[in-house]
Amino acid sequence: MAKTRISISLKPEDAELIRKVAAEHGLDVSAFLVRAAHAEAERLAEVAAAFARIDARIAAVEAEAEALEWPPQEDLDPAEVARVEAEIAAAEARSESRRRARRSGATA
Template identity: 55%
Template sequence: MSKTRISISLESEHAERIRAHAERAGMDVSAYLVNAATRQMAEVEVAEAQFAGLDALIAAAEEEASALPPLPETAEGDLTEEERREVRAAMDLVYGAEGVTGPSVRPGDAA
């Protein structure tokens, strides 16, 4: 198999750390970097394969949603008390419950 040279630039402190790790692993720097990059690529490929189905579902849902007409604006006064509690509970899930992690800032809150 033919070899290709790749040149990289990095901070000297990173280079020294890489050299030290390569030495501890009993490898030269080139072999160490190739091993690390190959391992990283394999991990990414496994993750992409595991999530491919989910990514396809998300893409399909986003495409379907983009074709829907916009929902009419709803003022807080148009909601029942139960609907307001449900909205607040949903907002707490997304932004954190007020008082638990300190005051939270939500879209529509007064600044």
């Protein structure tokens, strides 16, 4: 089977760790890196597939929501409108809080 050579650059301590772990598992560095890269590529493909389904559902719901009028044209109780708007604001605040926590490395 034809093979392609790929050159990578890494810190000496990373190279030494890779050599050590590869040897401990009876692999040469090339085989070890191919195995690790292949496993990560499969994992990322699975994540992308899972998020593709979620993203498609979100897009469908957002499209449906765009077709709705807010506030609705029918007469609504002002207290109900205020309650719904407060819930929307609270959900947006929670979402923003989670985004900030993820950026800072904390958990929300």
